[in-house]
Amino acid sequence: MSKKTKKEKILAAYRRKLRLLEQNEKPIQPSIMTVERRTNKEEVEASKKPKNVQGISQSLLSKYFFSDLKKSLVLVVLIIALEFLLYFANLIK
Numbered sequence: 001m002s003k004k005t006k007k008e009k010i011l012a013a014y015r016r017k018l019r020l021l022e023q024n025e026k027p028i029q030p031s032i033m034t035v036e037r038r039t040n041k042e043e044v045e046a047s048k049k050p051k052n053v054q055g056i057s058q059s060l061l062s063k064y065f066f067s068d069l070k071k072s073l074v075l076v077v078l079i080i081a082l083e084f085l086l087y088f089a090n091l092i093k
Helices: 006-024 040-092
Strands: none
Touching: none
């Protein structure tokens, strides 16, 4: 069996890509979309939901922010205390 030439390899790759594209293509059939009418009451309820979610997410963010801030401050104080301790330990020696 002879080796493939460069052109044959390119043609084979092109055929593979073409076959994959044909398999992936699905005919798009137009469908009739149903339109739902909302009453004013439903629209008001729908508009209130995102605000509640934002309020909840804001409270969680502030809660996590302050807890992370406290942890960070404790770590900074401990690191500074350790540096002072090592500094004075070196002075004594």
